[in-house]
Amino acid sequence: MENIISYLQSKKDISFSVKPFNELDALILSRLSYINFSEVVNKRKYFSKKRLIDVINDLFSEENSRYQRYRLSEDKELLNILRSSLRYKDICLKSFIYDTNIKEVKQFSAVSFINTSRNNNFLFVAFKGTDGTLTGWKEDFNMVYLEAIPAQLEAAKYLKKITRFSNFKTIYVGGHSKGGNLAIYAASKARKNVQNHIKTIYSFDGPGFKKEFLKEKGFISIKEKITLYVPPSSIIGRLLYKDYKTVIVDSKKSLLYQHNIYNWLTKDYGFVTLSRFTFLSNKIDRTLKENLDKMSLEDKKEFVDSLFDIVKELSDDDVINFGDGMFDFFKRFKLVFKTKNKATQDLLKPIFTKVKEEPEIKYVSPIKTKPSVYSKAKSFIKGFKKKSSPTSQIIDYEEEQVINTSFNENILKLEDNSNKTN
DSSP, rough: OOOOOHHOOOOOOOOTTTSSSOOHHHHHHHTTTTSSOOOTTTTTTTTTTEEEEHHHHHSSSSTTTOOOOOOOHHHEEEHHTTTTTTTTEEEEEEEEEEETTTTTTEEEEEEEEEEEEEOOOOEEEEOOOOOOHHHHHHHGGGTOOOOOOOHHHHHHHHHHHTTSSSOOSSSSEETTHHHHHHHHHHHSSSSSHHHEEEEEEEEEEEEOOTTTGGHHHHTTGGGGGEEEEETOOOOOGGGBOOOSEEEEESSSSSSGGGGSGBBBOOETTTEEESSOOOOOHHHHHHHHHHHHHTTTTHHHHHHHHHHHHHHHHOSSSSSSTTTOOOOHHHHHHHHHHHTTTTHHHHHHGGGOOOOOSSSOOOOOOOOOOOOHHHHHHHHHHHHTTTOOOOSSOOOOOTTOOOHHHHHHHHHHHHHHOOOOOO
């Protein structure tokens, strides 16, 4: 099964002139925002740039080998292929920044990439997602009730500074997890002339926003340029609200492991896509939205603090590692759950209990496009057969309520086993 490493290995010498910048290139650059460049890039020289290949060679040098640079083992493999890639030979790295403040509950990092080729000159601004620390997770949770988290404000400042004197005709903005959310927020706050030059905003399994944000003029002006890519069991990518195009990407793993972009399946120059989410993803999304809408601001804050207490118990230090402990999560959740107020219990309980009655299945209506002669004939023939789900790859969060029965049964078995062990 192919992933972005397979893509890079097979296409590394095909230039952007032959095959233009695509969603997989955006994912690769977004992933690079997780790399610790602090010892090989001079943060003081905000506008100086350095060839990506040279930066990677510095990372691999013996004098820098003592620094922990990679969160995932695949990161090192990705970098090793990149430094011999002709496709990325003209890309320079600049303006790396890392800013974490425990007191302010802020975890922010970003880096920019410039393709210096005259024929394919572009700027890609990449925002880092949650780094796994308690500070990073708490800031993510605070999105539920804060008008804007510190990282969002920093992202807007960063994009404004990077594009202040730029003359790029093509600008891309992107990020994974919280980084995708920051990319959208920053682009919505950008100057009009910068927004005009932004071609695409990539959010890879990034959470959404409060409803009020989706009504802001700045967001409305760029929402047609946004694409959210999420795996079928997405939890993080379905948090809060969205009003932009969504594509479901197939994954070779399940549950929380689908958040890892190295598990996303690719083919040629794009992702392998699906038409629906899993039962668990639907259930969590529906339950959270229904209950959060009923909660007051104080109740939301209490919910965030309570949920964060649960998450903290899954870690022995400042870095949260879910590992393989799905059953441990359920066990610890039950212990902490009993100490929380009724509002929090009402919000969380439906997610982890069996469903007595499944909601009516309603299939997603595909985005309307001009039908071909073939599709008209196919639709006519289907009229004599039992209706089946459409093959649309675009999902409307307001309409998507498809239930995956087999996945439902698997989750209930996991829950039953967890109960028996207690």
